[in-house]
Amino acid sequence: MRTMLKRPTDDDTDLAGFLLFKKLTDEELNRLNFEKSCSSYRKGTIVYREGSRLTGFYCVTRGIIKIFKTGIDGKEQIIRFAKRGEIIAYRSLLSQELACTTAKVIEEAVLCHVPYQTLLYLIQNNWQFAHHMLQIVCRELREANDYITDIAQKSVRERLAEVLLLLKENFELDHQNTLQISLTREELANMVGTATESVIRLLSEFRQDNLIELQGRKIKFLNISGLRKVAGL
């Protein structure tokens, strides 16, 4: 039998913790809470698909969502991962375009759907919200520009090292320096923009160089400054 999908807890439906909503008035927060709808998503679920029309954006209150584009021959290009506290699908919504990415659950998640009308209401009534939103998009744009430069100029080896460090920043480590996100080799390849086999070979080399330790999908960091050097940072 499939494991039961956990109901969203109170903690999962509370959006007050989101920095983005910090400056809302009580009235606005009430409206947001009234109009949002939260639900659980099983691992593997597609939240929305590239090319679809979106009805709102989502706040991630639990789990991890993979955001990717589908390129040549259906090969995925991973744009980013979203975790608790982050929002997804807002880009296409704001520019009123069809979704240009697909969002897939890779760790059992709870998402709160906020309708487009609510988003517009908040933008119209609370400039601090709009301003905060602008900052979020602008940061993501900088990251995208940085990534363009990396991918265009660095070798696959350098990029893989950098991606590992990036994951370390975003998902932290347990007490043994082990990365707390589980990705397939293919997913790593789709972040770096390379072939699965290349990732496998390079990870293996990093292990031989005592930079990391591997155990299935678990990656343990042994020498972070060494990795940083490989990444060219």
Added chain:
Amino acid sequence: MRTMLKRPTDDDTDLAGFLLFKKLTDEELNRLNFEKSCSSYRKGTIVYREGSRLTGFYCVTRGIIKIFKTGIDGKEQIIRFAKRGEIIAYRSLLSQELACTTAKVIEEAVLCHVPYQTLLYLIQNNWQFAHHMLQIVCRELREANDYITDIAQKSVRERLAEVLLLLKENFELDHQNTLQISLTREELANMVGTATESVIRLLSEFRQDNLIELQGRKIKFLNISGLRKVAGL
């Protein structure tokens, strides 16, 4: 003697034509016009440098500005070109970060500087302005994401063809199908993310395949659907 720098004409200082400012009230427009300052920039001038703190954003009313990041060994990665009607430097300004790109004049330009305070004033007082701003950033973010996918998955040959088509869209052609922007081979390479020599060889191949015609930096399109096919579109 160096040629004189043309004074900005009335046309060069008129921001009313910008879509971004369409929804401003008369009062807001007056304030904008009072607080902005326009001046001419000679070809080759650096408008702002990566790492510097910006005091405002710029509206391009004439000429062409190259926006690029400096990567490994000082190699440029061109992020985009801005022309009449577009704004630059707004990203770093809004996210309150240091500039992450450098902006260089590649065709004699007129820029209108709008102070940060004015930008904030507009965001606070006119939600339609803020909303429009959000749409601009979101569109640019989509383009960046698209480009990441291309650069990660396509060959240099495909990317070069795509870049040529992109330039065609953004800068149009004269009556003889000749591209109206003059770029060095190196700049083309820095857009595509490859070596200058590779661009030269591939352009030469495109010419042999009767896709384009070359005359110095002038590029004339002979077979656009052919190019599109090469680009994998």
Added chain:
DNA sequence: CGAACTGTTGAGAGGCTTCAAGCCTAGTGG
């Protein structure tokens, strides 16, 4: 237990980069 997916390793091919040398053009200074 088999099917499907993931991970691993090897071999071969080829796209692209790098290095090097020479040509051409435009701008500079005598």
Added chain:
DNA sequence: CCACTAGGCTTGAAGCCTCTCAACAGTTCG
């Protein structure tokens, strides 16, 4: 006015990084 220089452009050769193909082991799950 012309030689000179610097920067851009072009071409060739060599080699490496990375991809693709292929085969197989390990794992998960119905």
